[in-house]
Amino acid sequence: MLIARHHVMGKRRGDGMERSAYLLLTRLEVEGPMTIGALAEAFRLDTSTVNRQVAALLRAGDAERIADPDGGLARKLRITEAGTEHLATERAGHCRGLDRVLASWNEGERRELFDVLTRFNRAVESTEGREWPRRETGDVAHTGGAARG
Numbered sequence: 195m196l197i198a199r200h201h202v203m204g205k206r207r208g209d210g211m212e213r214s215a216y217l218l219l220t221r222l223e224v225e226g227p228m229t230i231g232a233l234a235e236a237f238r239l240d241t242s243t244v245n246r247q248v249a250a251l252l253r254a255g256d257a258e259r260i261a262d263p264d265g266g267l268a269r270k271l272r273i274t275e276a277g278t279e280h281l282a283t284e285r286a287g288h289c290r291g292l293d294r295v296l297a298s299w300n301e302g303e304r305r306e307l308f309d310v311l312t313r314f315n316r317a318v319e320s321t322e323g324r325e326w327p328r329r330e331t332g333d334v335a336h337t338g339g340a341a342r343g
Contacts, residue, residue: 211284214247219256219273219281227260227270236324256280 210216221236222228228236234244248271251257256277259269273281296304319325 210287211280212250215251215254215256216281216284218244218247218251219277222257222271222273223278223281227263227272229262229268229270231268233271238324251277254280 211219217237218233221233230241230244230248233239233248234241237244248257251271252259254277255274257271258274260272262268262270296307299307315326
């Protein structure tokens with residue numbers, strides 16, 4: 195898809211974080227602290243895969259291990275302040291790129307794209323039986339709203 199190609203082009207320039215880091219940090223930002231097992235379940239990945247991805251987040255200082263706030267035995271991962279800033283910078287870069295692509299689109303066209311992509315994402319989630327947690331936003335004044343929806 196062209197959307198994926200647009201995303202990949204940014205990676206070829208060397209900017210930005212790995213897609214796995216972006217997804218893990220976004221999930222931690224929205225859901226709060228999670229265990230490796232919960233992350234593996236959320237992404238339908240093997241725990242060894244998530245362990246490797248989390249190790250990179252820990253080395254970068256974007257996440258930290260904490261005791262379970264609910265008193266459970268398993269330690270949880272939490273996004274750090276640096277991780278939140280890193281994620282916000284990355285997200286802003288994605289939004290700027292989409293803003294360039296959609297510069298000639300009017301508000302109605304952006305709203306329509308936002309609505310169709312939201313519907314598409316929810317249909318995929320429904321088919322998989324897993325809803326992705328997200329902050330609801332109707333802001334499509336720039337694509338930042340659509341990028342996060």
